[in-house]
Amino acid sequence: MPFSNSHNTLKLRFPAEDEFPDLSSHNNHMAKVLTPELYAELRAKSTPSGFTLDDVIQTGVDNPGHPYIMTVGCVAGDEESYDVFKELFDPIIEDRHGGYKPGDEHKTDLNPDNLQGGDDLDPNYVLSSRVRTGRHSAGRRPDCAPPPRHNDNKTFLVWINEEDHLRVISMQKGGNMKEVFTRFCNGLTQIETLFKSKNYEFMWNPHLGYILTCPSNLGTGLRAGVHIKLPHLGKHEKFPEVLKRLRLQKRGTGGVDTAAVGGVFDVSNADRLGFSEVELVQMVVDGVKLLVEMEQRLEQGQAIDDLIPAQK
Ligand code: ADP
Numbered sequence: 001m002p003f004s005n006s007h008n009t010l011k012l013r014f015p016a017e018d019e020f021p022d023l024s025s026h027n028n029h030m031a032k033v034l035t036p037e038l039y040a041e042l043r044a045k046s047t048p049s050g051f052t053l054d055d056v057i058q059t060g061v062d063n064p065g066h067p068y069i070m071t072v073g074c075v076a077g078d079e080e081s082y083d084v085f086k087e088l089f090d091p092i093i094e095d096r097h098g099g100y101k102p103g104d105e106h107k108t109d110l111n112p113d114n115l116q117g118g119d120d121l122d123p124n125y126v127l128s129s130r131v132r133t134g135r136h137s138a139g140r141r142p143d144c145a146p147p148p149r150h151n152d153n154k155t156f157l158v159w160i161n162e163e164d165h166l167r168v169i170s171m172q173k174g175g176n177m178k179e180v181f182t183r184f185c186n187g188l189t190q191i192e193t194l195f196k197s198k199n200y201e202f203m204w205n206p207h208l209g210y211i212l213t214c215p216s217n218l219g220t221g222l223r224a225g226v227h228i229k230l231p232h233l234g235k236h237e238k239f240p241e242v243l244k245r246l247r248l249q250k251r252g253t254g255g256v257d258t259a260a261v262g263g264v265f266d267v268s269n270a271d272r273l274g275f276s277e278v279e280l281v282q283m284v285v286d287g288v289k290l291l292v293e294m295e296q297r298l299e300q301g302q303a304i305d306d307l308i309p310a311q312k
């Protein structure tokens with residue numbers, strides 16, 4: 001059944017300039033890319049399942065920005081959205097994913113043996129470790145709602161139809177990211193094998209990697225993160241720059257829309273596309289070790305300048 005909320009036929013009776021949303025107070029990738037001209041060019045198009053430009057951008061019109069993260073401000077309603085609206089999505093993908101170009105190819109590495117170290121992040125600072133990704137069943141549109149499926153001790157979880165068809169999560173208390181990533185890879189491989197045995201496939205192509213609803217999650221869809229206590233570094237003026245140079249991102253511990261409380265942050269990889277799963281987890285492992293070292297220096301009242309990584 002096509003999407004029913006887009007009313008495209010009705011809207012096209014009105015001039016594009018009247019329908020173009022007011023994005024003057026917006027700070028997201030979509031608002032940076034979408035011009036009145038581009039809106040006029042794309043607004044009559046729709047994907048085979050009926051997803052329109054207005055459907056793509058609605059979230060970014062409703063949500064102007066975020067205190068910590070440059071949000072994307074648009075979503076794909078199906079696999080074809082990335083193609084039908086490529087004039088909008090391609091520059092957003094390039095901007096969000098460090099210059100990733102329309103001709104670039106993505107790489108996958110889900111072999112946990114390739115991760116160096118990662119089993120010893122200091123549990124005095126690292127409260128918990130988590131790796132998640134999303135997957136879509138090819139040829140189907142995302143729907144919403146049914147509840148999460150949990151293992152009993154909640155170290156391996158699959159959410160169904162939250163933001164993506166599947167969200168696969170591995171997590172546990174403390175700093176053994178290697179164990180978390182190993183369970184993640186094994187579980188994900190088992191799910192994919194089960195899918196294939198029933199003649200389903202995950203949405204994937206060589207350019208976009210695994211295709212997810214939000215363009216920020218293309219490629220690996222992987223977010224490896226820790227809840228980490230950084231009461232000193234978290235207040236340091238260089239903290240945002242340090243995270244940026246380590247290609248890491250911070251959130252509050254209650255999820256993407258929350259602020260950090262009591263110096264505890266959710267720190268994770270900022271990239272998803274153009275790096276393999278192993279490379280991204282490695283960035284988190286190495287980066288978190290450095291953040292702990294900086295925090296320890298600041299506890300002693302010492303400077304951290306010599307630890308700050310060089311700008312790349
Ligand atoms: P994502 O989109 O990666 O699932 P969100 O920021 O939406 O992440 O958070 C989803 C939930 O996962 C939140 O309830 C958050 O508290 C929890 N969470 C995220 N990272 C961790 C972590 N390292 N340890 C424990 N819980 C976490």
Ligand code: MG
Nearest residue numbers: 162163255256
């Ligand atoms: Mg989320």
